[in-house]
Amino acid sequence: MEFSRAKMKEMIKGQGDKRVSQESAETLGQILETFAGDVAEEAIAIAREDGRKTIRKEDVKEALK
Numbered sequence: 208m209e210f211s212r213a214k215m216k217e218m219i220k221g222q223g224d225k226r227v228s229q230e231s232a233e234t235l236g237q238i239l240e241t242f243a244g245d246v247a248e249e250a251i252a253i254a255r256e257d258g259r260k261t262i263r264k265e266d267v268k269e270a271l272k
Contacts, residue, residue, distance in 0.1 A: 242257035246270045 215232035219225075247262075249270035254262050 209238055212236065215239075 212229060212232040215235045216227045216229075219227045219231065219235060246267060247270075250262050250266040253266045253269050254260070
């Protein structure tokens with residue numbers, strides 16, 4: 208999964224009225240991708256512990272705690 212630079216720039220700009228470099232947008236995308244992967248792994252573990260194959264919304268929310 209890859210976050211687009213344009214979307215990352217839009218996200219950063221939405222937080223303030225500053226210019227955004229390509230590098231900062233790429234770095235944010237990489238960090239979010241790593242974070243999302245970690246959350247997904249934890250959600251999978253939670254579902255597995257409950258004996259389910261399907262990841263539910265609740266699993267993802269629990270993974271964030």
